[in-house]
Amino acid sequence: MDDPASRDALPAPGTPRRADRASWLSRLRRVAADERAMPARVRAELRARETSAERLIGWIQLALVVFFAVLYSLAPRAEGAAGFNFVPLALAAYFLFTVLRVALSYRTVLPGWYLVLSIVVDVALLCGLIFSFHIQYAQPATFYLKAPTVMYFFLFIALRALRFDPRFVLVTGLVAIAGWAALVGYAILPALSEMRVTRNYVEYLTSNAILLGAELDKSIVLLGVTLLLTLALYRGRQVLVAAVREEAAASDLKRFFAPEVASSITGADEALVAGRGEVREVAVLMVDIRGFTRIAASLPPETVMAVLARYQGAVTRLVEDGGGRVDKYLGDGVLATFGAVTPSASASASALAVGEGLPALFRALAPELQALGWPEPLRAGAAIAAGPVTVGVVGGDERLEFTVIGDAVNRAAKLEDANKSVGSVVLTDAETFALARSQGYAGTPRETRGQVAVAGLDGLRDLVVLA
Template sequence: MSSFAKTVRYILRGGPPVDGLPDRVREDIRAREASSERLIGWVQLGLVLFFSTLYAIAPRAEGSAGFNFVPYALMAYFLFTVTRLVLSYRYELPEWYLLVSIFVDMSLLVGLIFSFHIQYGQHPTFYLKTPTLMYVFLFIGMRALRFDPRFVLTTGLVAVAGWLGLVFYAVVADMDRMRVTRNYVEYLTGNNILIGAELDKTMVILAVTVILSVALYRGRSMLFEATKDHAAAMDLRRFFSPEVAASITDADTELQAGEGRQRDAAILYADIRSFTSTSATLAPETVLAVLAEYQNMAVEVIVEEGGRVDKFLGDGILATFGAVQDSETYAADALRAAARLVESAALEQQRFLEAGWPHHLEIGTAVSAGPVTVGVIGSKRRLEFTVIGDAVNRAAKLEDANKVERSKALTDKSTFELALSQGLDLPLLEARPGAEVAGMKQPVDLVVLAR
């Protein structure tokens, strides 16, 4: 098949096929098209009300001896437009109805133009000189609001067919009072037809139709790609914090491994006690159900306290405070979140039992604050946005220390004092100076946040 034939088929089916798109993207496109149809309906209603008002207040044209069809045409079009607009809010208008709407639009316009020679008692060539033909471009332009070349093409072709029908009727209506001329003055001042003028009008309508169809042919492809990219960006915001997602999607240049910046932040680690051994005795779907309940609870607490989840590590959670968004209370927020996580887990035991956890679910959490590097790591083919620094390692080791210290939430003395200076209102539960923590060379002054 030639490229021209493929292009024609592409336009006739309305652009790229939706068969290869995910269901949610197809639904988004359908919603956008339905919204476009409602917009078209409102534009049509606005136009008919504007022209009705203009007709009501404008001085009447003189020389009218016959029946005036204009108010009846405006009323019919008003009723049709209101009906179509109401239906567009209740249903998704099928394509056949949209095609019928196009034929109704053009039929009313062509019929109105045809009525002028009856209204003014003139030869049919009279209506060929009416400026009302220019309203055709309004209907063609309105169809472009949907970003579907088929309907623009249909509107233009129906308009051309209607106009050629008017020209044909004028030619055959009364030959003894009409003649074809090449004289422009005779054309304007008498009952004569200038074939070149009618061809010019026809070609202009066709040219505008084709240009808009080609533009929409390209624009519809971009719409599909933009819709897919929008869906991907929305998904990205579910995998990353809003600030991280925005830094990825709004970056002026393509992100590369090694890009980053340093910030003062607090790092929170949390995980479920005895998760590996317990989950080995459960069905996979039960394990995932419990994890979902726990993670939903934990994320809610972390976000409410101003933190952002950096990543899920199986049953573990790494959250940051002040790393991706500036904060003057990052340490205080992180310690409040750690204490609340332990408290919330204790209060939500029924939730975990109903999900399938066989016994009391306990968690451990720890916080450490300090300078961290926030940025992109990985290779050319796969990148990851993460935080790196001593505070991250310390938080992980302090969380492991909960098992030895028989606690549920730990931090170090420097982080606790920093949090107090930032407005932390948690009481000092217990201090354990000079504690040995696995993986750390020097003893650590621990502060217990929850036991």
């Protein structure tokens, strides 16, 4: 049944739709406005691609003019060409202008007005070359309208499409149409008085008569190609802008996640949703600064952040060099995993090897952090625990997080706290140590503690002090 509400929503007959009423110019302006609203770094990346495209256009133009110059020099002179030959001059002028354009593109970002000027010069040189044919062959001006050289207009228009900017394609097409219209007008005016206009196609092909329909067809095709390419590039430009945005976002993503996690997110066949995960054998490393909250409360914020950046950066490099990945930063703490992002047969051995190297790192960092404003020698602790954990995505519809969940995470946190009561710097439990041994870990523990009560964990635990 007809819905009155839907009927009212339709435009009245003969009334153009809103999308149809929007002009090309307003659409292009909207695209430009969207680009101006982009972050500066994204705009810079877009400009870099445009600069690269302009260089490519210049090199292609240079290759074309060299090709045609070589071809012209090798080909025999056309019969009947008794007049002055403008071709060498046109090719030389175009070669010099193109060399200048390529050189400038490597020295600076070519401004829009210069690009428009180069388009005008391209078309003017081609129009001049076409115009010269009737002088070279001593024929009426209508003679040059049959020259196949007109097809190079399409080459100039297509070249501008390499920049993925519809404005320059549109400008090139309109300038080409204007240039061809000027040539046709110059040829038609004397032809009208000399009765050289015909409607006979055979006469048009075999004489210097002019067929208005043929010249109109050329202009229509030029305009059609220009508008179609402009429309295609208008849509392509939107895709390019979106792609640059997403590439920048993906690049930023890799700074917040391990590279493998970022790649799995950006390369996923389906959109990631909360609640998906899998169980893996993982070793978890927890690192924490002693007394951080108390000391940080007496320091300027910039000092605290500078200390954190230096400390966490050094720990992260050690973890990654050892085959692990930082899962998250917990204030002054670092939670790292081995075998979570990428399954590993030696996760525990790698984690203990990194843990064994932490005391030397803490000692090396101490003077640097004091120079930054940390008032006392760096005191930090670490613990490693291994076992099956769930690796996956948690969160809500609008906010997701890649994480690990399981007993090993909890044990690592509790064992790290136990460093204070045990008097150790790096601690693990006997199960994790035995697993690391079976995976090839050859380190020697400082001591073992049997049947120790660890706050937050059930029962008694056999502990291994690595440092």
